Amino acid sequence: MSIASLIDPVTAAGGPANLSRADAWMQGRTLYGGASALVAYTAAVRAFPDLPPLRAAQVAFVAPVGGEIELKREIVRQGRNVAQVRSEIWCEGACALTAFWLFGTAREPNAVHPAAEPNDWPGAPEDAEPVMTDKGPAFIRNFDLRRAQDERGPGAPVVRRWARLTEQGVLNHISELILMGDVLPPGAMRAMQRQGPVSSINWSFNVLDAAPVTRDGWWLSENASQHADHGYSSERLRLWNADGRQMLEGMQAAAIFG
Known part of the structure; x- marks a missing residue:
């Protein structure tokens, strides 16, 4: 099923949302972790569309995420180069996922070190x-x-x-x-x-x-x-x-x- 159908209900306004197509993205009794993280990320970038590129994230899978959710998001701090945003998914009145997103503009590099290629390609x-x-x-x-x-x-x-x-x-x-x-x-x-x-x-x-x-x-x-x-x-x-x-x-x- 299209991932777009899952995240379409996520709006810039946040608040209650019905993920009516969640069944196709379930892992047991909860939304698959990558899909629930994507919902939280989408809530952040649709609410704050002028953010710089994503650089890092911390996601906590607190409790099962179902189809009926509430979305919360806020800019925790926005500096000259880096913005830090928190978004949460709530289910049945309790936090089910909390995520902290770090967005940052590119700067002139003072260190360049490419990641190693995988062993045993x-x-x-x-x-x-x-x-x-x-x-x-x-x-x-x-x-x-x-x-x-x-x-x-x-x-x-x-x-x-x-x-x-x-x-x-x-x-x-x-x-x-x-x-x-x-x-x-x-x-x-x-x-x-x-x-x-x-x-x-x-x-x-x-x-x-x-x-x-x-x-x-x-x-x-x-x-x-x-x-x-x-x-x-x-x-x-x-x-x-x-x-x-x-x-x-x-x-x-x-x-x-x-």
């Missing part, structure tokens, strides 16, 4: 094997996922896939990165001793290119567990474009149940 997405076809939670059906690593089943706690929206040309690429950045399960999934549910708790990320581009909508997504114990995993989340240039660098805490 998987080759072109067009040649990769499709995965998760007609499987998984409802939101997965909005994505074309393809294998980008040889490992299968238990092993090193890294999950890497090529991913793109099945519907192209709907979102600008910053919105697309936000929607896509949380598309994979935690890397700790590969280290689990037994099957069980997993859940994202938060997500912090830096945008490495304010005008990201890629080929034919393809992004290489990777979730890697840096440490897992006591029912939680610290995850590193990264996105590269189809030419191997990193566009997003993030971290996430994930709950590992079971």
Whole structure:
């Protein structure tokens, strides 16, 4: 289902909104994390359309997000170069998601250091094997996922896939990165001793290119567990474009149940 249909009810005025098309973007009993983050981001940029480019964000997934929501957003501080904006999604009178967005104008660089290319480049997405076809939670059906690593089943706690929206040309690429950045399960999934549910708790990320581009909508997504114990995993989340240039660098805490 078109992502535009999901975010159309998000207006500059904020307040109550009915995400009538939320069913196609659900993950269990809540809106998929990337989609709920996109709703909060859209609320911010539609309310304050003159913001500079997005540079970073911190998103807390507090409680399940459903179709009936209330949107709150405010500029916390706006300086000469940087604006910091908070947006929240409320459900049933309680905060379900809170996000802090950092927007910044470009300055003459005093340091230039490109991000490293990914290890073990998987080759072109067009040649990769499709995965998760007609499987998984409802939101997965909005994505074309393809294998980008040889490992299968238990092993090193890294999950890497090529991913793109099945519907192209709907979102600008910053919105697309936000929607896509949380598309994979935690890397700790590969280290689990037994099957069980997993859940994202938060997500912090830096945008490495304010005008990201890629080929034919393809992004290489990777979730890697840096440490897992006591029912939680610290995850590193990264996105590269189809030419191997990193566009997003993030971290996430994930709950590992079971």
